[in-house]
Amino acid sequence: MIVPVALYIVPTPIGNLGDLTPRAVEVLSAVSLIACEDTRHSGKLLSHFNITTRTMALHDHNERARAQWFIEKLQAGESVALISDAGTPLISDPGYHLVSQVREAGFQVSPLPGACAAITALSASGLPSDRFSFEGFLPAKDKARLDKLESLKEDSRTLIFYESPHRILPSLAALEQVFGAERPMVMARELTKTFETFLTGSISEIRAQVEADPNQQKGEIVLMCHGYTNADDDAIPAKALDTLKLLCTELPLKKAAALTAEIHGLKKNALYKLGLELDW
Known part of the structure; x- marks a missing residue:
């Protein structure tokens, strides 16, 4: 050639x-x-x-x-x-x-087209992919990290970060502090390798899993956070309500709310509360 x-x-x-x-x-x-x-x-x-x-x-x-x-x-x-x-x-x-x-x-x-960890992770995350922002690595120093996250706190796009094993716990703590414990997140680790894993949940839930499992503190890591949604816009969309109703015919409300939240990028607690209030 x-x-x-x-x-x-x-x-x-x-x-x-x-x-x-x-x-x-x-x-x-x-x-x-x-x-x-x-x-x-x-x-x-x-x-x-x-x-x-x-x-x-x-x-x-x-x-x-x-x-x-x-x-x-x-x-x-x-x-x-x-x-x-x-x-x-x-x-x-x-x-x-x-x-x-x-x-x-x-x-x-x-x-030439080819591998990119950010796009690979996003494609399998289940988070909104129509608008996203790749932010690379967060700053190493605590104040700079918090300042960076503050500047992104109300960004409505899915946010993608790379992180190293020795900084994953401080970064998750900073994300929880600035974005809130309930912000939906996906953590992808060791993509395409033998021990590839995806953790899905709220920031606080993923932080707890990573703290409890040293294996989740190893390898190459991609963090993806759902974009900001205004608290005044918390009304449950009709499509999400339909999903919740359908899932509740086969599953307990708690599980149905969690799956609906994952499918539609919503807060599971709000869905669970709504399910308790409605009489189907």
Whole structure:
């Protein structure tokens, strides 16, 4: 395969090596040079697919300075691929400055579709996906984390965060403090890997599960919070009421309310209370 001179943005697997696409293998094998976030980490992936293309490190600490070096390679007629440790480059990973400077230099930037933890998690979360905001990693320091969450408190979109194992408990505590204990949430962990898990419930419920189970404090984590809904708009939609009525014919009210809340993105306590008040 011969590829035109360009910078290729190539997503890599977020866990399962089988998710590297055939086209990605072809491009990584055909380019002259691969820019890697970590050459040792990426070397294992490339070796698995028998890709012998030369690699060069491109990370947060050297990206601005090294971008011109890659542009010179493009000017010399060498094609370049950009990969990160996992997922789609630039999504909470290096690459923005390189892509920006390559475009300014007049060279083509060609993206390949592929794995992205945020989109993978959202697609299976059951949370509203028509409008969402990817917020990356929350700040490491307590005050900055709380300030960030305060700025998002009344955002009506589904909010997506990445989090590291050693910060998951402080982040869940901050989310509960700012967003409230009852805000619906989904936590996805170790996506596409052997121990992939999804926890669904309110922020307080998920926090309790994570605190009680050290295994839930390991691996790569995606947190997704339901968007803000105004307390004045808490009327139960007709479709949700129909769902609750139908489920109550086969299930106890508490279970029916929980399932209805999950399906429609509502508060289960409000549904349970309504069920108690209505005489069907």
